[in-house]
Amino acid sequence: MADAAAGERSGKVVIRNVGLMLSGDIDRPILDADTVVVMDGRITAIGREADCDTAAAKTVIDARGTCLCPGLIDSHVHPVFGDWTPRQGQLGWIDSTMHGGVTTMISAGEVHLPGRPKDIVGLKALAITAQRAFDNFRPGGVKVLAGAPIIEKGMVESDFRELSESGVKLLGEIGLGSVKAGAEAATMVKWARKYGIQSTIHTGGPSIPGSGLIDKDVVLEADADIIGHINGGHTSLSETHVCELCERSTRAIEIVHNGNERVALAAARAALELKCPHRVILGTDGPAGSGVQPLGILRMIALLSSLANIPAELVFCFATGNTARIRDLDCGLIEVGRAADFVFLDRAQHTAGRTMLESVQLGDIPSVGMVMIDGLVRCGRSRNTPPATEIAQVVASTS
Numbered sequence: 001m002a003d004a005a006a007g008e009r010s011g012k013v014v015i016r017n018v019g020l021m022l023s024g025d026i027d028r029p030i031l032d033a034d035t036v037v038v039m040d041g042r043i044t045a046i047g048r049e050a051d052c053d054t055a056a057a058k059t060v061i062d063a064r065g066t067c068l069c070p071g072l073i074d075s076h077v078h079p080v081f082g083d084w085t086p087r088q089g090q091l092g093w094i095d096s097t098m099h100g101g102v103t104t105m106i107s108a109g110e111v112h113l114p115g116r117p118k119d120i121v122g123l124k125a126l127a128i129t130a131q132r133a134f135d136n137f138r139p140g141g142v143k144v145l146a147g148a149p150i151i152e153k154g155m156v157e158s159d160f161r162e163l164s165e166s167g168v169k170l171l172g173e174i175g176l177g178s179v180k181a182g183a184e185a186a187t188m189v190k191w192a193r194k195y196g197i198q199s200t201i202h203t204g205g206p207s208i209p210g211s212g213l214i215d216k217d218v219v220l221e222a223d224a225d226i227i228g229h230i231n232g233g234h235t236s237l238s239e240t241h242v243c244e245l246c247e248r249s250t251r252a253i254e255i256v257h258n259g260n261e262r263v264a265l266a267a268a269r270a271a272l273e274l275k276c277p278h279r280v281i282l283g284t285d286g287p288a289g290s291g292v293q294p295l296g297i298l299r300m301i302a303l304l305s306s307l308a309n310i311p312a313e314l315v316f317c318f319a320t321g322n323t324a325r326i327r328d329l330d331c332g333l334i335e336v337g338r339a340a341d342f343v344f345l346d347r348a349q350h351t352a353g354r355t356m357l358e359s360v361q362l363g364d365i366p367s368v369g370m371v372m373i374d375g376l377v378r379c380g381r382s383r384n385t386p387p388a389t390e391i392a393q394v395v396a397s398t399s
């Protein structure tokens with residue numbers, strides 16, 4: 001199961017006996033349904049079992065009363081090539097993260113490539129190559145949206161058009177290259193937007209050598225689509241300035257694992273107080289100096305729910321439907337027509353919480369019992385989370 005089997009299709013899949021259906025939609029986080037039907041990787045029906053056409057399924061999964069949640073999306077990672085990170089010299093980090101419930105990852109720049117080119121032809125070539133390579137190779141089945149160039153001085157509008165026409169749809173974190181601030185950054189963000197390329201700005205103190213401080217005024221002036229790691233990666237702006245960014249910008253508020261946890265709570269609370277919880281999205285910012293975090297997104301969910309006092313069913317939306325909508329992805333929601341990317345969750349054995357949601361609100365991470373991507377089972381009981389009280393089982397499978 002090292003990579004997605006090329007061309008393998010799920011056929012008809014029925015998932016029944018779901019105890020809790022999390023939609024990913026922050027306006028309606030829990031669905032009144034116990035069954036999902038999938039055809040060739042897409043959701044075709046959601047409802048009560050008696051109301052769904054469950055006949056002639058190739059695969060039937062008994063969720064055994066556990067929770068079905070859209071696969072988690074890590075909005076901020078730094079992949080390089082394959083399932084390898086030179087930053088910590090580790091192999092298998094993407095597959096391991098799939099065991100933490102993540103089914104889609106979004107690159108904020110392939111910054112850790114040894115000898116990363118910084119000339120304009122070279123950075124464009126790297127972005128196009130990374131986009132293609134991860135399009136063709138999915139470690140553990142995970143969809144890695146990569147090819148996020150770090151912009152440098154001297155780029156002109158036609159560079160953005162060429163990148164877009166070549167399939168590049170993301171910019172790496174603004175501020176990690178020579179374009180740091182001011183009108184230059186704002187102009188490049190506008191060019192990117194014009195050609196359908198989404199931009200993210202590095203927020204806070206420097207991360208890697210060569211990066212610098214990006215303060216609130218720079219973030220506001222650049223007006224990138226995503227306020228990348230608003231809680232710092234690692235060093236954060238002050239809580240006051242972070243709350244001011246939430247209030248004065250309308251862009252996505254990205255909170256990451258590898259940032260300041262106290263400011264993470266403040267940013268989430270500010271978004272709720274401003275009545276814009278749909279702007280909050282989650283990432284890890286790994287691999288980085290803090291290592292790789294296979295459970296990073298689940299840990300963020302438990303952190304925000306327990307310490308910022310946000311109902312767990314809403315926090316799950318930060319890592320699923322919110323990100324899908326802001327980034328225009330076809331996954332992240334349990335909705336007809338969407339990709340059948342799911343994580344089956346249950347309360348960990350011996351948690352104090354009586355239900356999965358209550359256990360998360362008490363600060364425990366939930367257990368992953370199964371992960372499915374495009375309707376295909378990618379793992380059963382996770383090797384990384386604590387053991388679940390109950391796990392989903394494949395009860396019938398015909399080929």
Ligand SMILES: [Zn+2]
Pocket residue numbers: 076077078108173233285
């Ligand atoms: Zn980053």
